[in-house]
Amino acid sequence: MIELASVIGDLREELDRAVGAAEGEALRFELGPIELELSVALERSAQAQAKVRFLVVDSGADVGLGKTSTQRISLTLKPTLAGSHRPVAVSGNAEPNER
Template structure:
């Protein structure tokens, strides 16, 4: 798997979680909030048995370029849906834009009306 940085599937999901957490924190006091709905993720992965004391099988995310170089027999498509919730409240996560927003152009058409 040379030519690109290997990323474990768990690290890819962790990155999404961290980015959503950051967006929620940045938008905490924003007057405009967005609910986060289900997140659909799909990856090409290579399953590899790891040697060593802990052993086990790990799923590594494969880039599109690397996937094209491998046969279908060694890569697998994995897709799943995540529904993010606040661990403390069980409610849906909301994120906001950290930049000030205005509503002055809401409802206006492009012709100046």
């Protein structure tokens, strides 16, 4: 399992690479809303300052016993570039190691 914040951070890094790859390309794609549907485990700590963590569950992974329950959540993210109101464009080119 991985924390939801890490999943979103990894997605941000991938999108940032795609935006960078679009520089100077003739063919680009406008980046619209991103919809994620995830299975998450809600884990509540038993400490005095109880905190709930959202952990993304791998497909086929068993969630351990304890104070963990699994839920499905849907998120819609609308990507923007800091300081810009222009549409975000990404390249259709794959990195050499992604082909």
